[in-house]
Amino acid sequence: MNDELWQLPIDELSKLLAHRRVSSVELVEAYLARIGRLDGELQSFVALSATAREEARAADEEIARRGPRSPLHGIPIAIKDNYTMADLPTRAGTAVEQLTFPMQDSHAVSRLRAAGAVLIGKVRMHEFAWGNVTPPCRNPWDLARVPGGSSGGSGAAVAARLCPAAMGSDTGGSIRIPAALCGVVGLKPTYGRIGRSGIVPHSWSLDHAGPLTLTVTDAAHMLQALAGPDMNDPAASHKPFPDYAARLGEKINDVRIAVIRNHFFDAVDEDVSAAVEDAIGFFAARGCMVRDVSVPTLQYGLGAIFAIELASSTAYHDRSIAAGHVAGFADDVRDLVEMGRFVTGPDYLKAEQARMLMMNEMAQVLKEADVIVVPSSPLTAWRIDEATVDIAGQQESVLAASWRLTYPFNLTGLPAIALPCGFDRRGLPISLQIAARPFAEDLLLQVAHHYEQAHDWWKRVPPMAA
Numbered sequence: 001m002n003d004e005l006w007q008l009p010i011d012e013l014s015k016l017l018a019h020r021r022v023s024s025v026e027l028v029e030a031y032l033a034r035i036g037r038l039d040g041e042l043q044s045f046v047a048l049s050a051t052a053r054e055e056a057r058a059a060d061e062e063i064a065r066r067g068p069r070s071p072l073h074g075i076p077i078a079i080k081d082n083y084t085m086a087d088l089p090t091r092a093g094t095a096v097e098q099l100t101f102p103m104q105d106s107h108a109v110s111r112l113r114a115a116g117a118v119l120i121g122k123v124r125m126h127e128f129a130w131g132n133v134t135p136p137c138r139n140p141w142d143l144a145r146v147p148g149g150s151s152g153g154s155g156a157a158v159a160a161r162l163c164p165a166a167m168g169s170d171t172g173g174s175i176r177i178p179a180a181l182c183g184v185v186g187l188k189p190t191y192g193r194i195g196r197s198g199i200v201p202h203s204w205s206l207d208h209a210g211p212l213t214l215t216v217t218d219a220a221h222m223l224q225a226l227a228g229p230d231m232n233d234p235a236a237s238h239k240p241f242p243d244y245a246a247r248l249g250e251k252i253n254d255v256r257i258a259v260i261r262n263h264f265f266d267a268v269d270e271d272v273s274a275a276v277e278d279a280i281g282f283f284a285a286r287g288c289m290v291r292d293v294s295v296p297t298l299q300y301g302l303g304a305i306f307a308i309e310l311a312s313s314t315a316y317h318d319r320s321i322a323a324g325h326v327a328g329f330a331d332d333v334r335d336l337v338e339m340g341r342f343v344t345g346p347d348y349l350k351a352e353q354a355r356m357l358m359m360n361e362m363a364q365v366l367k368e369a370d371v372i373v374v375p376s377s378p379l380t381a382w383r384i385d386e387a388t389v390d391i392a393g394q395q396e397s398v399l400a401a402s403w404r405l406t407y408p409f410n411l412t413g414l415p416a417i418a419l420p421c422g423f424d425r426r427g428l429p430i431s432l433q434i435a436a437r438p439f440a441e442d443l444l445l446q447v448a449h450h451y452e453q454a455h456d457w458w459k460r461v462p463p464m465a466a
Contacts, residue, residue, distance in 0.1 A: 024074030073116030106198020124153030148178035173406025183429030191413030195230020253287030258369035275422035314340025376431035
């Protein structure tokens with residue numbers, strides 16, 4: 001395999017596959033070789049597929065006979081370890097042997113197989129999708145730093161070019177946090193846009209499925225394959241969707257942008273703030289109408305999501321608590337699962353009321369704006385041994401800081417994307433976050449793509465992976 005191919009995104013690899021200038025077998029062999037060479041340090045994969053080569057050969061034969069089914073046909077893709085699969089065991093990040101999960105394809109896995117993707121293996125996650133560290137996975141930009149969580153293995157693997165895309169899940173930011181810290185694209189679609197059956201639940205009304213990719217175009221290709229109804233997920237939408245990639249090149253000069261100044265800019269690292277302000281300036285220079293706004297109910301967001309998430313997670317783990325299995329959970333996860341028992345019924349209802357107020361205020365913002373532009377994370381990747389960090393002169397726990405800017409879009413269910421917008425003085429990625437109205441992923445991707453095309457942030461490769 002040409003030494004440069006592993007640097008290419010899905011959009012370019014799929015064209016090479018379609019014209020038979022490279023084979024799926026070559027791609028799979030090359031990525032497996034990179035995993036073997038680099039993942040001993042990175043620790044992003046937990047299992048590799050024994051049938052990936054066979055699937056790649058079948059893809060090559062079908063492409064030669066009939067042409068590709070989709071841009072994903074023959075492309076190696078990794079799956080987060082809370083998606084069940086028929087050919088690989090699911091552990092959801094836990095070491096508790098008594099807990100088992102079905103050996104059957106989740107809805108998203110089935111959709112990827114139908115698109116012709118080659119599922120190369122399972123990537124590591126923070127146990128039961130709690131947490132923001134994903135031990136023992138490392139950040140490829142600095143092996144002494146965390147990749148984020150809970151989809152840390154997905155973010156690290158894509159950033160290190162061990163695969164061109166990986167699936168993640170997002171309850172309070174678990175796609176966008178690792179995307180931000182690892183310098184890749186992370187898309188959390190509208191609640192219900194991608195069916196979640198077969199994904200180990202964390203919080204029913206907050207969980208979203210979505211991809212992590214190198215580019216916005218690749219995220220559009222992934223969403224095209226994944227969107228649509230899921231008969232086993234009552235929350236999945238039957239709403240039609242457009243050809244996402246086909247609309248990426250449309251002009252954005254008449255797009256109205258809201259910048260939410262409260263909450264999202266209250267305590268942000270200096271380098272992060274400067275990079276995001278530059279991105280906002282970029283949109284203004286391209287003719288977008290940029291307006292600063294405020295969403296007062298964001299002050300209640302942390303309490304609301306914490307109550308909902310804690311109660312939901314504890315309800316899911318009720319049998320494990322009764323059976324004593326939680327004793328085998330990691331300390332941080334066990335504490336959070338058990339804390340949910342102290343959320344009362346009135347607490348939960350008040351949290352849902354606060355959530356509704358926030359949804360209404362966000363809807364008002366998006367009546368006069370097309371998208372929202374804010375930072376993805378108030379800080380870049382922190383060291384593995386850090387529990388607290390200094391952000392703009394304030395000490396804050398990394399747990400509180402890392403999801404502070406992502407969870408509002410889980411509470412509201414709005415689609416949101418994280419994409420690189422620069423690097424800090426230590427060479428660590430900085431991320432921009434864009435959100436839109438429900439089911440307006442086409443516009444969301446269009447705006448993000450326009451910014452990405454004018455910059456080369458995604459092309460930079462972590463030193464350990466180059």
